[in-house]
Amino acid sequence: MKYGVSFVTAIGCAILVMPILIVVTISFGGDTFVVFPPRHYSLHWFHVLFGDLDWREAFVSSVRIALVACVLATFTGFLAAYALVRGTFPFKRLILTFTLMPMIVPTIITSVAMYFLTAKLGLVGNVLWVGMCHAVLALPLVVLILSSVLQSIDPNLERAALSLGASRARMLRTLVAPLALPGMVSAALFAFLASFDELVVAMFLTNAQSKTLPVKIWSSLELEIEPTISAVSTVLIIVTAFVLVCETLLRRSSSRASSRVASH
Known part of the structure; x- marks a missing residue:
């Protein structure tokens, strides 16, 4: 039974990965179509x-917007997750x-709402604003990841820091943030991906x-399908x-470090 499940799982994974392999193979083709x-x-x-130049500028724009979204979503999500877990x-x-x-x-509903607000403020095309809007989409991922991480941190450590005279802001900065750092980096990476791959909101804003x-x-696919798109993919x-x-x-690495601490 165990081998049967493994075989079916392997077949399912192969079917899911096959389109990706086809796209990658096409990107290395030397044909004109x-x-x-x-x-x-x-x-x-x-x-x-x-x-x-157009493709390079689009790539740079994606990275800039994703970095803005990553920083904003991680910072805001950390504070929101802490408030929801401890509050x-x-x-x-x-x-x-x-x-x-x-x-x-x-x-699509979020995109339309964001577009009307953006148009009213005259910020269509503003990289910082688009990054902020992408951060709104990435925020739920960050909150879910960091809520799980913060629940694993012993609240007695925080009480001890506060009883020794640390302010809550200093306690968050010097105690909670370092302990939650691996989770924060993980959340930041997922926020970056969520923004980097976002299409619908970016089309509106x-x-x-x-x-x-x-x-x-998307614009290139509307005009013609050329092998450059497979290279971009x-x-x-x-x-x-x-x-x-x-x-x-x-x-x-975080799990190994936690295991070592627990063993000592």
């Missing part, structure tokens, strides 16, 4: 990608539900000067895989 399997292989489309105030469940709303409400990589891909896959590997390694 999309064909699978490629008749010969080269790095031509990667040279076209990194040599094209004893009324309507806490309602506030938690409101915080998680961007994950529940369809993205960006303009020609600040359009992100997903928006550029491969870059996105590599970035996503790199961030997920970093998060996994960080989580494992």
Whole structure:
């Protein structure tokens, strides 16, 4: 039975990974149009990608917006998660539900609402503002991750720090934040990915000067399907895989460190 489940799981994973492998294979083709399997292989489309100013600007814009969203969502999410985990105030469940709303409400509805506000403020295409809007979408992920991390921190440590004269702000900065640092880095990585891959909100809030990589891909697909898009998709896959590997390694190293502390 165990081997049967493993076999079915392996088949399911292979089916899920197959489209990714096809896209990566096409990106290394040397043909002038999309064909699978490629008749010969080269790095031509990667040279076209990194040599094209529009694609480079879209990539840089995506990174800048994702960094803004990452920093804002992690900082705000840490404070919100701490308040929700340690706080004893009324309507806490309602506030938690409101915080998680961007994950529940369809993205198109959120995008339309953000667009009307953005247009009224005259901030369409503003990188900082788009990053703030992306941070709203990433905030639920950060709150969920950090809430789990903060629940594992012994509150007696915080009480001890406060009883020794530390202010709450200093206690958060010097005690809670270092203990929650691996979780904060993990949450920041997921917030970065959530912003970097976001399409719908970016389509509403960006303009020609600040359009992100997903928006550029969407625009290119509307005109024609060319192998450059497969090269861009491969870059996105590599970035996503790199961030997920970093998060996994960080989580494992944190688990080992916790095990050593517990054993001592």
